[in-house]
Amino acid sequence: MIYEPKNLPVRLYGDEFLRKKLPELELNTPGLQEFIQDFIYTMYARDGVGLAANQVGSLYRMIVIDPDRENKWDKKNPIVMINPVIESRESEVVYEEGCISLPEIFADISRSKRITYSYTDLQGNRQTESAEGLKAVIIQHECDHLDGILFIDHLGTISRLKIMHKLKKLQARAVDGQNILEGFNL
Numbered sequence: 001m002i003y004e005p006k007n008l009p010v011r012l013y014g015d016e017f018l019r020k021k022l023p024e025l026e027l028n029t030p031g032l033q034e035f036i037q038d039f040i041y042t043m044y045a046r047d048g049v050g051l052a053a054n055q056v057g058s059l060y061r062m063i064v065i066d067p068d069r070e071n072k073w074d075k076k077n078p079i080v081m082i083n084p085v086i087e088s089r090e091s092e093v094v095y096e097e098g099c100i101s102l103p104e105i106f107a108d109i110s111r112s113k114r115i116t117y118s119y120t121d122l123q124g125n126r127q128t129e130s131a132e133g134l135k136a137v138i139i140q141h142e143c144d145h146l147d148g149i150l151f152i153d154h155l156g157t158i159s160r161l162k163i164m165h166k167l168k169k170l171q172a173r174a175v176d177g178q179n180i181l182e183g184f185n186l
């Protein structure tokens, strides 16, 4: 039987899951294979180039990225990384970043330009690779999520003040530490 993936509800700014530091994930965790299909499906449904598991209310230490995808008609090439670790960093680059968990908020963020990183792939093998530019930025953004860090945490006081009203509006949606985006639109 073919598994029908689900669009998982996304956690927005103000949700406790976004501030959790996720524990190491065991590849033989029951239900993991179905979750991975839902996880990838959700990234594309939200038109994202990356997603971390706590953004969909999971404690799995896992990200998915698709940095080659420039528009929604491009061929999909998702890369799932389990227990990713950034091993080394070099130089600096600034990109305008956004986040599925912080809709309508964008800001220039300084990151490492080149990184070497390792992760466990879906076959259970540990991989070590290097990336630069946008791919490196996406990996850093998503790995931050796994430690409870959001891109806005890298902003200085003045840049943060500029988006404060949007953050407060998002935070105000939260109920008992949960801020869940249902359906496709805010």
Ligand SMILES: [Zn+2]
Residues within 6 Å of the ligand: 098, 099, 100, 101, 141, 142, 145
């Ligand atoms: Zn994000």
